[in-house]
Amino acid sequence: MATQILMPALSPTMEEGTLAKWLVKEGDEVKSGQILAEIETDKATMEFEAVDEGVIGKILVSEGTAGVKVNDPIAVLLEEGEDASAAEAAPAAKSAPEEAPKSEAPKAETKKTGDAKPASPAPKAAGARVFASPLARRIAAEKGLDLSQITGSGPHGRIVKADLEGAKPAAAAPARAAEAPAAKPASPAPAMASGASAETVMKMFADRSYTEVPLDGMRKTIAARLTEAKQTIPHFYLRREVQLDTLMAFRATLNKQLEGRGVKLSVNDFIIKACANALQAVPDCNAVWAGDRILKLKPSDVAVAVAIEGGLFTPVLRDAHQKSLSTLSAEMKDLATRAKTRKLAPHEYQGGSFAISNLGMMGVENFDAVINPPHGSILAVGAGIKKPVVDATGEIKVATMMSMTLSVDHRVIDGALGAEFLKAVIDNLENPMAMLA
Numbered sequence: 001m002a003t004q005i006l007m008p009a010l011s012p013t014m015e016e017g018t019l020a021k022w023l024v025k026e027g028d029e030v031k032s033g034q035i036l037a038e039i040e041t042d043k044a045t046m047e048f049e050a051v052d053e054g055v056i057g058k059i060l061v062s063e064g065t066a067g068v069k070v071n072d073p074i075a076v077l078l079e080e081g082e083d084a085s086a087a088e089a090a091p092a093a094k095s096a097p098e099e100a101p102k103s104e105a106p107k108a109e110t111k112k113t114g115d116a117k118p119a120s121p122a123p124k125a126a127g128a129r130v131f132a133s134p135l136a137r138r139i140a141a142e143k144g145l146d147l148s149q150i151t152g153s154g155p156h157g158r159i160v161k162a163d164l165e166g167a168k169p170a171a172a173a174p175a176r177a178a179e180a181p182a183a184k185p186a187s188p189a190p191a192m193a194s195g196a197s198a199e200t201v202m203k204m205f206a207d208r209s210y211t212e213v214p215l216d217g218m219r220k221t222i223a224a225r226l227t228e229a230k231q232t233i234p235h236f237y238l239r240r241e242v243q244l245d246t247l248m249a250f251r252a253t254l255n256k257q258l259e260g261r262g263v264k265l266s267v268n269d270f271i272i273k274a275c276a277n278a279l280q281a282v283p284d285c286n287a288v289w290a291g292d293r294i295l296k297l298k299p300s301d302v303a304v305a306v307a308i309e310g311g312l313f314t315p316v317l318r319d320a321h322q323k324s325l326s327t328l329s330a331e332m333k334d335l336a337t338r339a340k341t342r343k344l345a346p347h348e349y350q351g352g353s354f355a356i357s358n359l360g361m362m363g364v365e366n367f368d369a370v371i372n373p374p375h376g377s378i379l380a381v382g383a384g385i386k387k388p389v390v391d392a393t394g395e396i397k398v399a400t401m402m403s404m405t406l407s408v409d410h411r412v413i414d415g416a417l418g419a420e421f422l423k424a425v426i427d428n429l430e431n432p433m434a435m436l437a
Helices: 084-089 134-143 198-204 217-232 245-261 267-281 325-340 415-430 432-436
Strands: 003-006 016-022 035-040 045-049 054-059 065-069 073-078 235-243 287-289 294-296 302-304 306-308 311-313 354-358 377-390 396-409
Touching (some): 235 415, 245 325, 245 396, 245 432, 267 302, 267 325, 267 354, 306 325
Antiparallel strands (some): 016 035, 054 073, 306 311, 377 396
C-alpha cells in the first residue's frame, strides 16, 4: 500500500520548515535509515532519514519550498511491486502539530526504587489517523491486528515492524464516544498585543524609498519568542560591577603555560565557569518556569548567545560546573563555529536554565538582555573599562571594571535570591584561582 512521507518535526519547537534539497528522485529505491532530504528548520539545516524501505513514487513538494507545515505530505513511498499509479491513491494526511508532552505532577523525591511497569498504551480515538510503515500494515493484516491499539516506537509514534513482534489479536474495544460527556469549549486565551499590520506601516512610508525584507524562519522565531518573553515574563534587573585586574593577570599566566597545548582562554570562558559554579552555590537560581510550576535543575547547563548572520543561537554547555576552563573553551569555540554555519543539532541549543549574553567585545559598556523562556535569568556582560576606583584603604587607583546586569524572571527568582547569585558570580571572577579547586 502506498503511503505518504510527511514533513517531520526535527525539533520540539518546529512548526514548519523549508525543504532545502532532495537527495533522492522519483523511482529511486530507498532503505530505512537512508537520507532522503535536507530540511531547514528555524535554527539549522538537518538531514531527514527514511523510516521504511520502498520506492519513491512521487515527490509532492519541490526542493526550495519554504513554509511547509509539520505533518504535511512531501512525497509518496510505494511498496515493492506497486507502480506509480498507486501514488495517486495514497491516503491523504492532514497537517497536525505534534502534541506537546504533558508535564508530570511534582514529585517529592527524584530517586526511583524498584522496577517500574510501563503504562499501558491508551487506545487511539476513533477515526484518528494511524501512522504505520507499509511493512507493519502488511504484517498487521496477516495477523489480524488492530493498529489503533498498538503504540508505535518509530519517529513521531509511527508503528514499525518491531512493534508487532509478539502482538496478538485482541477483541475490538467497545466504542465509548456516546458515553463520554461532551467536552466544554475552552475559553479563548487573550491574544497578545501586536504592532500595526504590514499594510498600515507600508502606507506610512508609501512616498519613501525602501527595501522590503521578508522574514526567514529564524527571524520569525526570534520575533515570536522575544515578544512572548517581554509580554509574559515579569523582568527585573540587578546591576553590579566586577573588578577584573586579578582575573586578567591570572588569565595571562595560564595562557602562557597553556601555549604549548594550543589553548588560549578568553575572559568569556572564565565568565561561563563563574556562572556555572554560582548556579551550584545558589541552587534555587538554577531553575526554569514550567507553566504552573518551577523546575529546579541539578547540573549547571549554561547557554551562551552567539551572533550569526540574520539572528543568533544560544548553544548550551552542559554540566559546565564539572568541566575545566580549557574544556569549556574548546567546547565553546566548536559550538560557536558550528552555530555560524547552522550545523548545530537541536539538543545543542535547547535547554539550560540560564544564559549569558556578552557584548563587551563590541565595546558596549552595559545593557539589559531579554530572558529566553523558559530560562529563569540571563546575564548581560559589558566591556571591561579602566576607571578610577577607591580601594579598601581609601586610596584612589585605576582598575579594570566590567558592568554586569542580571535580568531575572520574578516568577522564578526573587530579588534577594538574584542578588545572592550575582554576588557569587562576582566572587568567582574576583578570585579566579578558586574556580580551579
